[in-house]
Structures are given as structure tokens and as C-alpha cells.
Amino acid sequence: MADLFDNIPESGIERAAPRAAASATARESVPDGAPRPLADRLRPRTLEEVIGQGQVLGPEAPLGAMLASGTMSSLVFWGPPGVGKTTIARLLADATDLHFEQISAIFTGVADLKKVFEAAKLRRRQGRGTLLFVDEIHRFNKAQQDGFLPHMEDGTILLVGATTENPSFELNAALLSRAQVLVLTRLDLADLERLAQRAEKELGRALPLDGMAREALLEMADGDGRALLNLIEQVAAWKTDVKMGVDALTSRLTKRAAKYDKSGDEHYNLISALHKSVRGSDPDAALYWLARMLTGGEDPRYLARRITRMAVEDIGLADPQAQTICLHAWETYERLGSPEGELALGQAVTYLALAPKSNAGYAAFKAAMAEAKKTGSEPPPKHILNAPTRLMKDQGYGKGYAYDHNAEDAFSGQDYFPEGMRRGVYYLPVDRGHERELKKRVEFFAGLREKRRRGEDG
Template structure:
């Protein structure tokens, strides 16, 4: 083990005092579990190492999937000194010392692999500080982040590093990790089959969390193997990974929105439950659900927005958890409602044209003329009062004088918009008749 700058060995604790996660840390890349898509012989890291060319990297993935371990093993495989810092605890002074030490090593013919945990926590200036040292070969940077690099890292840094996505560990990988832990402990865990399955679920794809749970189980004094119910009573389930301001937040609301749009009430209810159980603000969900009614259903079912507003009001009256059922009912209604984005498309098209045409004035015949001067200027001259016209429709031109008529709203033959389609076509025919 090395200190901050990777040069001075620190004393190793006694094996029995080291956490199980540390004792089970892989000694070679082929021992890493669950990341074959980046570590296989034909996968990105396998090809890079085979070619003897290791670029700077960004590991993007959830906690407990091996980001730190892979970085250590890459340093060993490429014969570089491994240096680890955390963006949470390091500032400009620490970075300067790290870079100076790396330059000294470089002069002595030794490379440095600098592993930066939570790299997205560094601000733009700090991220820019890595660039010259990456470009001149002083360091190979390996950054780790749980957040989307596209949003959290500078484009300059991303252009000099390859992003590799590490996946949450699946049930097979976690089962293999349990087997390795039992081999290390030289005994089987006192668990029945259903308890083993429950243990894997509790870890929620996080290998480190799984090993911590295994340590708790191994320390228990148990006469008989536990079943799932007993295990659940003795252990705390790992909280689902969810940052209400981070990438997981937007991923789950996107999943909910697209499930509603895809008319799948079961999937929509699942994602709603995932967000609520993770502590999402129900008022945020009420706003987004109402947005779905406007954007993806619109006038195909005019009652959809009313359902959402009523559910929102019901939540405000009842609070949690009773009021959350109203949000669930609204989600089911939206998922099964006829879908149309015709109103949304019409709005966006009208906004684009409004920005393009700037301050073009309305035609004078539809302007009010409360003063003599305005009448003299032609305001209101030639206006046809629709209620006096045949069929209650004059067919006059309401766009600016120098602008051709535009058609923004194109309702589909679905739901209530079937009737809207008939009305649009009816008025189009009358308009053509009046203008002719």
C-alpha cells in the first residue's frame, strides 16, 4: 500500500484486521468480477494493454463495481506508480504536490497513474489543471465518477480521456463474490437458498456493500442457517442508489415518462414506486406527471390534465403516504390514455416562427381603434365580425400582412382529437370557400 504520492510504503495492518473487501481485492485484471465488457481480451482495456498504450481514462459507474481496483491493477500492468487522491478532500496545494512528485518520477524514467476518485467534484479550474500534465505524459489520469461525465466534466478533459462505463454487478457476479468470500473465510455462510438470494438483492449491485453484509453475517453466532425472513430482520437492506439532484434522478424520471408515453401502466407504476421509495419529492412527480399529460396526451384526452391536477390537489390535502396513491392513479390513467403530441408540436413550431419573425405587427383589420388617429391609420378597417358571417366563420387572415398562413396543429385520428381533426378540416374548407 502507498501513501498519497505513491512512493513511501505504509505499514500493512494484520490480515485479520483488514476489511473483507480489502482482503478479497483482485490481484490481477482477470480476477475482476462483472466487468468483462471492458476487461476482456477483445474489450477496450484488454486491447489497450495488449498494444502497450494506456490513455487517460474516465470510469463512469455506480459505487462498488471495482473502479479503484481496476485502476490499481492497470498501474501494475503498465508498470506505473499508483497514486490515489479524492476530489472531496484534495485542493490545489495537494494537486501541486502530486504533479511535482510525478515529474520527479518521470525524470527518473518512472510513469505515474493518478487515480482521482469522485473527479466530478473538482471545479472547472481544477479539472483544467490536469490537462498540461496529461498532454506531456507526466501522468496517466484515471478518473472515477458516479455522475454522467457529459454533464459533470469539462469538454477539454473529456477530449483527452476515454470514457469507459462500468456496470452494476449482476446476480451472477455477486454470487461469485459470495463464493470467493466463503473460500477466504474457509466456511460457508449460514444461509438457506432463499437467504442467499435475499442477500444478493440487499447488495443492489454493489460488491463492496455485499462484502460488508457478509462480514456482518460471519460475525453472527447462529446455531441454524437463516432463511430470508430471519436475514432481513438481522440485516439492514442497502438503500437504493439515488441522488435527487444527480444522474439517477433524471434517469428514473425519464424511465417513468417514456413508460407512460409507451402506454405501459405496469412499467410506469414500477418507476413511480422506485422514485417514491427512494425519497423523491411527490410534488416534483406531480409536476412532471402533469407535464406528461400536456406533452404526450394533450387534446387526445382533455380529461388527462384534469386527472393530474386533481391528483396533485389530493396529495396536497392528504400528504404522504396516502396522497401518493392519487399520483399512482394519475399515472395509470395517463399510460392508458390515447396519445398525441400534436399540441406540443404545434406549440414548438409556433415558438420557432415567433422568434424568427420578431416584431411583425398584426394586420390592421384586426386591431382595435379606440381613437380617431387610429381609425385614420386604418385600424379595424375591413374587419369581419365572425358572428355575423355565414356559419359563424369569416375566414379572414389573422397572421401579419406579409406572412403566409401557417398550419401548426395537425391532430391525429386518436381519441378526442378525431373530433378536433374534423373541426380543423371543416374550417379549412370554409376558409378556402371564403377566400375564393
């Protein structure tokens, strides 16, 4: 198979910045006496030293099983920053005696990839394989991703990709079919504490923090091990023998910004959490997820629109006022702006969470839409068509129409569906909130309709 990269133009993402592989080489050649960041000094030397990620590294976990059997497949690591994707890839190369080659999709162009593959082919002819670690692999376009396939298939490289984005959406199906996706998770507080203790041992002294401040420091890292080590390095540099409290710590350190991408997975994960908390009638959880999105920089107008949708979809006619509350909150935000107007959105979320729930209107509309698509262009029955001309009257338009206001109970019971089409039943109100009353009305009119039908048949 020809090298697919021969037909790919130079990528627009190629930059004059230093290549990741060159950076890795430079890092390995740093003199022993040169200063090194704490995160680099504490980089694990074996897979057993990796903190967290037992779900992929344990004896019965995917990587543990692969290493035990002596067979490795190409991999894609999916997870947030600072959880060990690069470190694990490097240690896998050591454990399998493969040459470790690291590139970044942000800085690597087609010419660089061709060189990497040629070097891997040469290495293979000399009897050694190559583990190619591709950071931010989702940044490569479709053609570039396809270019890896022949080299994966013939064994030139063992590909290990790393991405913070959902591979299902960002990576080609062909590449995914040749690689196993492993999910790496953010470090929990116990993992971060172990990392902090390891850092203190390396530094030769305990951090000058009391218990509450230490916990606050771990929370500042937000599950990111690299971020924690950077924070610890700052704290360790302070010249003090007095243990500081939370106030002293937070006055000197800025809390790490929460991980949130307004167009990525976190955006969809958090709006889903907000919606499901409202649907689950949990105002506290709903307010928490609303706050998470707002502090992450989400556009309040987007939230106002989605909150209004929740009122329509999950509350509906069980509380018709819910939509009005949301629209008023949206208007209030437009008038006040941030941050004052965000309070109105919070109040709307609280109201929705505590309102009676019904998706009967939503389900009825979806069912009616499905039926409308199925029945195509069936015309209305002639008796409910207007007849402004004689020709239309001659065609039977309007003939036999019963004017409901002239009927008993102002209800004629006529059929308004297309002729020959079975009557549909789409709206099934629940016995909650205002829909309890609507349910009574639906049943009342259904009874009258049946009564009228029997009378006509009789």
C-alpha cells in the same frame, strides 16, 4: 508550460482529514496478523480476477486492447459505487509497471497536488512513470482540472479519474479530450453470486441461508460488490448452524438504500424512464419508476409537476380530462401529504399511461413559437385591429372586419395572420381519443375557409 497550480489559490475543499494517499500507504503497511475487512482481503490481485466489467476488460475491449498493444492513455472511469473503479486502476498500474498514486478530490487541496506532481516528476527523471488515480475527480473545480493538463501532456502522469457523475457535465472539455471515458456498470446477480462464492471460500464455510434468502441477500447489495461483501461479513458473524429464510434475514439486516441522487444522473434517468413509460402506455412500468423515485426520496411535488407536464405534452387534447386528473392528484397530495397523498399521484400516472396519446398540441405550440421568433414584430392585419379613435379609423383600423356571428355557419373565413405572411398550419390533430372529433372540426373549418376564399375570389 508553467505549472497551472502556481496560480490557483488553496481550494476550499481542503480538509484536515487524512489524505487518501496517506490512507493507501497505511493500508499497505498493515501487519500480516491485523484484522482486515472481507472486501480488502478479497481485492483482486490481477485484472483476470476482476468480476464483471467485461465490456472494458475483455480481450477486444478498450483496456484489453491497450494492454495488448503496450500503449495506455489517460482514462476516466464512470460508474456507480462498488463496481471496481479503484481496484482496476491499481491493477492497471501493476500491469504496466507504473507507480500507483491515489488521491481523492474530496480531501486533496492545491498544496497536496503540487507535492504529487513534484514526486511524479522526480520519479520520471529516475525512469519510472506514475499512474495517478483521482477518486471523485468531478469534485475538482475547472481551474484545478486544468492543472492536470500539462502533466498529462508531457507524460509526467497517466491520469485515471473515477466519477459517479456524468463526465459530459462535470469534467472540462479539455480534460475529456485527453482521456478516454470508460463506463463501468453495476454488477448483475450472476456477478454477485460469483463474488459470494469467492467470499465463502475465503471464510471457509457456506453462508447460513436458504436459496431464497441467498437471492434476497444478493438483491440487497443493489449491484454494489463492496456492499455485498459487507453484508456477507455480517451474516458470517452470526452464530447459527440453521439455514435462515428471507424473514429471518431481513429482520437482522437493513436493506441497502437505493442509489438515488435528487440532483444527479439517477434523478434524470428515472424521471426519463417514468415519462417514457407513460408515453409508451405501460402503466406497470410507469408505476414502478414512480415508486423508485418516491422510495429514493424524491419530492412528490416535483413528481406532481412533471406528471402534469406529461398530460400536457403527450396526451393533450386527445383526453382533455387528463390535465384535470393530474391537477386533482396534485391538490390531493397537498391536502393529505405523504404517504397517503402519493396514492393519488400513482392513480394519475396510471390514468396517463392508459389515456389516448397525442403530442399535436405540443408540436403546434413549438411550431408557432418558432414562427413567431422568425417573423419578428409583424403587426396583425388592420381589419382585426380595434379603432377606438378617429385617427385609428382613418388609418384603416377595423375596416372590412367580418363579424363571424353574422356570417353563415358563424364563420367568416377571414385571414388573421399578418398581411403578406403565408398562412401557417401548426395544429395537426391525431385520429385518437377526443382529438378525433377535433380533427373533424379542423377539417370542417378548413373546407369552409377554402369555400369562402373561392367565393371572394369569384
